[in-house]
Amino acid sequence: MAFAPVASAAGEPTRPQLMADCVSGEGKCTFNEPEFGQAYLGEFRQVSNSLFNCSSSDSTQSMTWDDTVGSTDSAGVSVTAGGKIAGIVDLSVTASYSHSWSSSHSESSSLTMTVKPGEVGWISRAQVMQKVSGTWQTHYDSPKWSHYYWFFKDTITGPAKNGADGLSNAVVVKTRKMTATENHSCSADSRKGQTFTQKR
Numbered sequence: 001m002a003f004a005p006v007a008s009a010a011g012e013p014t015r016p017q018l019m020a021d022c023v024s025g026e027g028k029c030t031f032n033e034p035e036f037g038q039a040y041l042g043e044f045r046q047v048s049n050s051l052f053n054c055s056s057s058d059s060t061q062s063m064t065w066d067d068t069v070g071s072t073d074s075a076g077v078s079v080t081a082g083g084k085i086a087g088i089v090d091l092s093v094t095a096s097y098s099h100s101w102s103s104s105h106s107e108s109s110s111l112t113m114t115v116k117p118g119e120v121g122w123i124s125r126a127q128v129m130q131k132v133s134g135t136w137q138t139h140y141d142s143p144k145w146s147h148y149y150w151f152f153k154d155t156i157t158g159p160a161k162n163g164a165d166g167l168s169n170a171v172v173v174k175t176r177k178m179t180a181t182e183n184h185s186c187s188a189d190s191r192k193g194q195t196f197t198q199k200r
Contacts, residue, residue: 013145015075015152018138023084027138031092037131039165048123049197053115054186059195066108069127071158079103079156089156093132105159113173120182121175128167130160
């Protein structure tokens with residue numbers, strides 16, 4: 001039985017070619033010996049529309065927000081929720097750790113925010129993230145690229161459960177002063193002395 005790691009020599013497969021065979025089912029793929037890294041809080045990202053206050057007093061308003069965080073592999077390729085690759089990783093993690101793994105997390109809610117005159121406000125959210133590393137094994141019924149088996153290491157970064165390693169997802173209200181251009185837009189008849197929202 002012949003096997004080989006992924007290399008860059010001519011006539012050998014690339015990572016995208018092997019992953020494509022995993023997705024199509026031509027290669028029988030497993031994600032072996034998964035290991036989790038320490039959880040960490042990801043970057044804050046805007047998850048709501050922006051609220052502009054063109055009035056002369058504080059504006060308090062309830063704003064809805066929604067956020068979806070996905071996973072990517074070490075090559076920066078998206079690992080789609082419900083897809084073949086995500087399913088293989090979840091199967092491996094569940095077998096090793098007795099809990100499921102998800103390649104995507106979605107959440108939505110609303111938050112009351114106060115924006116001062118001449119400022120713009122929005123809601124930002126940070127998701128607890130975690131890396132899972134392992135080795136992909138691709139098995140072919142007949143030799144492909146002269147081998148039955150090909151292996152390559154991969155690290156997938158994705159959303160972790162809230163509370164992982166003592167960390168919690170965070171939702172905050174952020175504000176800043178309007179720019180000169182934004183202030184100028186407040187002088188328009190339809191916006192003078194008003195508040196308005198702008199899609200993110």
